[in-house]
Amino acid sequence: MAEPTPRRNEPRLRPAPLLFEPADAASDPEHFFDLESVEDPRALLTRATELAQAFRAAADRAVEFQAIAAAQLADPRRFDRLTPGDIADRAEWTEDYAKKMVEFGRDLLRGGNEGRTSPDPV
Numbered sequence: 001m002a003e004p005t006p007r008r009n010e011p012r013l014r015p016a017p018l019l020f021e022p023a024d025a026a027s028d029p030e031h032f033f034d035l036e037s038v039e040d041p042r043a044l045l046t047r048a049t050e051l052a053q054a055f056r057a058a059a060d061r062a063v064e065f066q067a068i069a070a071a072q073l074a075d076p077r078r079f080d081r082l083t084p085g086d087i088a089d090r091a092e093w094t095e096d097y098a099k100k101m102v103e104f105g106r107d108l109l110r111g112g113n114e115g116r117t118s119p120d121p122v
Contacts, residue, residue: 064108066091070098071105 030036033051038044070091073082082090088098 067101067105068108070101074102
């Protein structure tokens, strides 16, 4: 299971590096971060687990940046602010989810995200 996103005063855990795959390897549907070449099941489990944790951490961080962007776009001080419906359309969310993301982003911007989790329903 993924570690919860650390708060501002807690150090972030560093997941395994996500190595970029060469274009020719990425075009091969059987190729995935060279996992198919790992023959030892222990090593395969270790590396696959590292990658899964890294992807979860990256997804959590990306959601935080989505929330911050949504809050900034909805800021009533902006002359070009967007409504939650506009933000939902751009991000392919429901309007209710966009409202939650705006509020989550405002909390993140205020630094008051202790005890809060991402509004992601998954």
